[in-house]
Amino acid sequence: MNIVLFISTVLIWGTSWIAIAFQVGDVPAVVSIFYRFAISGIIFILSLAVLGKLVFPKRQDLPWIMLQACCLFSLNFICFYLAAGYITSGLIAVIFSLATLFNTLNARVFFGDRITPKVILACALGITGLVFLFGPDLFTKNNEEVLKGIALASLGTLFFSFGNMVSRHLSSRQVSPITANSWGMCLGAGVLLIIIQLTGIEISLPSHTSYWVALFYLAIAASVLGFTAYLMLLARIGSAQAAYTTVLFPIVALTISTFVEGYEWSVLSVFGLCLALGGNIVMFAKPKIKPVLTPGPVKP
Numbered sequence: 637m638n639i640v641l642f643i644s645t646v647l648i649w650g651t652s653w654i655a656i657a658f659q660v661g662d663v664p665a666v667v668s669i670f671y672r673f674a675i676s677g678i679i680f681i682l683s684l685a686v687l688g689k690l691v692f693p694k695r696q697d698l699p700w701i702m703l704q705a706c707c708l709f710s711l712n713f714i715c716f717y718l719a720a721g722y723i724t725s726g727l728i729a730v731i732f733s734l735a736t737l738f739n740t741l742n743a744r745v746f747f748g749d750r751i752t753p754k755v756i757l758a759c760a761l762g763i764t765g766l767v768f769l770f771g772p773d774l775f776t777k778n779n780e781e782v783l784k785g786i787a788l789a790s791l792g793t794l795f796f797s798f799g800n801m802v803s804r805h806l807s808s809r810q811v812s813p814i815t816a817n818s819w820g821m822c823l824g825a826g827v828l829l830i831i832i833q834l835t836g837i838e839i840s841l842p843s844h845t846s847y848w849v850a851l852f853y854l855a856i857a858a859s860v861l862g863f864t865a866y867l868m869l870l871a872r873i874g875s876a877q878a879a880y881t882t883v884l885f886p887i888v889a890l891t892i893s894t895f896v897e898g899y900e901w902s903v904l905s906v907f908g909l910c911l912a913l914g915g916n917i918v919m920f921a922k923p924k925i926k927p928v929l930t931p932g933p934v935k936p
Contacts, residue, residue: 637872638869638872638873641865641866641868641869641872642869642878642881644861644862644865645862645865645866645869645881645885646881646884646885646888647885647888648857648858648861648862648865649858649862649866649881649882649885649888650884650885650886650887650888650889650891650892651857651858651888651889651892652853652854652857652858652862653725653729653886653889653892654850654889654892654893654896655850655851655853655854655858656720656725656850656854657725657850658844658846658847658849658850659847659850659851659854660720661842661844661847662840662842663840663841663842663847664837664838664840665714665717665718665720666714666717666828666831666832666835666837667832667837667838667839667840668717668851669710669713669714669717669828670825670828670829670832670839671851671855672713672851672854672855672859673709673710673821673822673824673825673828673855673859674822674825674829675851675852675855675856676821676854676855676856676859676860677818677819677821677822677823677824677825678822679855679856679860680817680818680821680822680860681818681819681822684814684818689814690818691812691814691815693811693815693816693819697806697809697811700802700805700806700809700811701806701811701816701819701820701823702820702823703802704799704802704803704806704816704820705819705820705821705822705823705824705826705827706795706824706827707795707796707798707799707802708795708796708799708802708803708820708824708863709820709821709823709824709825709827709859710824710825710827710828710831711792711795711827712792712793712795712796712799713792714792714828714831715788715789715791715792715795716728716732716788716789716792718788719731719784719785719786719788719789719792720785721785722781722782722784722785722788723781723782723785723786723789724770725889727770727782727785727786727789728785728789729766729770729885729886729889730763730766730767730769730770730886731786731789731790731793732789732792732793732796732882732886733762733763733766733882733883733886734763734790734793735793735796735797735800735879735882736758736759736762736763736879736880736882736883737759737763738793738794738796738797738879739797739800739801739875739878739879740755740756740759740875740879742797742798742800742801742875743801743804743874743875746801746805747801747804749874749875754918754919755877755919757915757918758880758915758916758918758919759880759915760915761911761912761914761915761918762880762883762884762911762912762915762916762919763883763915764908764911765883765907765908765909765910765911765912765913765914765915766883766886766908766912767908768904768905768907768908768911769886769887769890769904769905769908769909769912770886770908797875797879800870800875800878800879801875803816803867803870803871804870804871804875807870807871813863813864813867813868813870813871814864816867817860817863817864817867821859821860821863866878866881869881877919880915880916880919883912883915883916884912884916887909887912887913890905
């Protein structure tokens with residue numbers, strides 16, 4: 637089951653980058669994110685209601701679900717979309733892969749988890765691999781723009797990691813990821829709507845078919861299915877291991893870019909891919925169990 641959740645998360649989120657690219661245009665980023673989570677939240681709630689599995693959260697759990705909504709379904713995406721105005725999506729993916737490191741450190745701070753050498757080595761291999769994959773993006777714009785983009789993407793990744801910690805806490809309170817996600821997406825859409833109203837951003841409707849196709853893919857696949865699979869994985873294997881999906885899904889995005897956008901591979905990018913995959917093997921490799929030798933019968 638864990639491997640199914642892991643692969644599903646990597647493939648769904650890995651393909652979401654192309655969908656996001658189709659949304660860049662006339663509609664402000666905050667409005668696009670609002671559309672995404674308003675649709676996903678409504679679909680999620682209605683689907684659970686039809687199936688008879690809709691669970692209303694307890695009053696004492698609502699503040700935590702609201703906090704998760706801010707970290708996972710609103711503020712983090714605002715940071716990522718704004719960062720895209722300064723740096724390329726490839727570099728944002730590299731920075732987002734730091735979720736493995738942020739989750740490891742935050743799990744230590746909030747839950748007292750031990751940081752093992754295996755996790756450190758896996759994170760180092762994965763992040764170094766992505767630097768080789770996307771390193772040339774560092775030189776596409778001037779330093780000031782790059783620094784702004786890095787700061788925004790790093791803040792978005794930090795919000796994402798905090799959301800992971802909140803989700804883990806909710807799981808310990810016996811709140812399922814499905815319940816937390818369904819209500820959290822609705823609350824996240826509410827937070828985004830408040831931001832839109834306070835900032836005076838105009839809510840516009842695009843006419844491009846590609847935008848709407850991308851929007852519904854992001855709302856249903858990337859949000860409803862992707863976040864549910866990821867947070868279920870987080871509850872089952874822990875935040876550090878689950879966050880390693882963030883290292884692999886940029887590789888999926890890069891593979892798609894090879895066929896759709898004409899990305900050209902180099903020796904360094906192939907080397908980076910090998911490093912990232914090597915980190916994945918290290919993260920999930922099970923230690924060999926040494927056989928326990930029992931003494932034989934003592935001969936007289």
